Amino acid sequence: MRVVVAGATGVIGRQLVPLLGDAGHEVVALSRKPGPARPGVRPVAVDALDRGALGAAVRDAKPDAVVHLLTAIPAQIDPRKVGRDFAVTNRLRTEATRTLMEAAYDAGAGRFIVQGLAYAYDPAGGPGAADEDEPFWAKPPKPWAGTLDALKTLERLTADADGLVLRFGHLYGPGTAFDRDGSTIGQIKARKMPVVGDGSGMFSFTHTQDAALAVLAAIGRPEVRGALNIVDDEPAALGEWLPVVAELVGAPGPQRVPVAMARLAAGAWGAAFMTRLRAASNTRARTDLAWSPRYPSWRTGFAAELAAS
Known part of the structure; x- marks a missing residue:
């Protein structure tokens, strides 16, 4: 199968591309700066917000499947300016999604898989972990409203394409x-990331390798549509994992x-992120x-990643 991966050099894409190659798929790896070439992988440089160039890259590839992993999240996010920091990512989730969807349809691709979020569920929805039928945040903190609107657009466009959203933690x-x-690890080392309030904000974690394995599994199951949460088995409160x-x-x-x-220091979204997820x-x-x-538990996953540090 020929697979276009948009965002091939991101944190999930760099894990996914080798997995696809090892599984026997032919990969066209799209990114602003192309990654390394390897057998079965053709890197292509493209600006994902250039509608003509992105559409042409997908159509020229003639893919069987398109995977949308495009984001542009800064290495350091200012919670007081989250609207600014996510502005480009919001465009990638709306404008680039439309372009990829239309180009995938024109190319005859039968599979459209998109990266979403598993921590946008409404905290007022009830106790326990949310399943995919739960609604997104009805009244989000104002700074995050634009990001949530972009996520909703991404999901609606993917549904229109009869595709699959993988909601990562x-x-x-x-x-x-x-x-x-x-x-984040730098903030923790500097004691600049506190436990806020009673530390009850809930986090569902996803290792990037597990995210990539989920994409690989989804390519092999074209009948699966809609949205799925891709998270580990052990949600944890902030006061537990930090x-x-x-x-x-x-x-x-x-x-x-x-x-x-926390609200004074990090704004409405920063405080909500730590207490209401x-x-x-x-x-x-x-x-x-x-x-x-x-990595079924963040405990083993973080230990594997961070113990040597």
């Missing part, structure tokens, strides 16, 4: 903010601050994709 692994040299990660990297235990102080369930992905995480 908080990504960790090589090249992410949770990498040894990543921005001290463990701090210990793994040899950092002092995190400080504790009240929600009001809802976990996600992977039950449906396990069944529909016959996928299971190689």
Whole structure:
């Protein structure tokens, strides 16, 4: 099968491309700066916001499947300016998705797979981990409203294309903010990432390798459509995982601050991110994709990634 991977040099793409090649697929790897060539992989440089160039690259490839992993998230995010920091990613989730969808249709691709988020569920939706039928955040903090609107557009366009959205949790692994040299780990080492309030904000984590394996599984199951949560088996509250990660990297235990102080320092979205996120369930992905995480717990995954640091 010939597979176009848009965003091939991102944190998931760099894990996915070799997996696809090893599985016998022919890969056309799209990115702003092309990655290394290897047998079965053809790197192509393209600006994903150049509608003509992106569409031509997909049509010329004549793919059987298109995988959309395009993001442009800064290495360091300012929670008070999240609208600014996600502006380009929002365009990639709307404008580039339309371009890829139309080009995939023109090229006769039978499979359209898109990267989404598993931590946009409405915290008012109830207790426990959310499944894919739960609604997204009805009244998000104002700074995050634009990002949520872009996610909704991405999901609607993917549904129109009869495609599949893989909703990934908080990504960790090589090249992410949770990498040894990543921005979040740097904040933890500097004691600049506190436990906010009672530390009850819930996080569902996804190792980038598990994300790539889910994409590979989805390519092999073209009948699976809609949306699936791709997360590990053990959601964790902020107050649970943050001290463990701090210990793994040899950092002092995190400080504790009240929600009001966090809101002053990090804004409405920063405080909500630390206190109100809802976990996600992977039950449906396990069944529909016959996928299971190689790192079923963030505990083992972070230990594998960070112990040497």
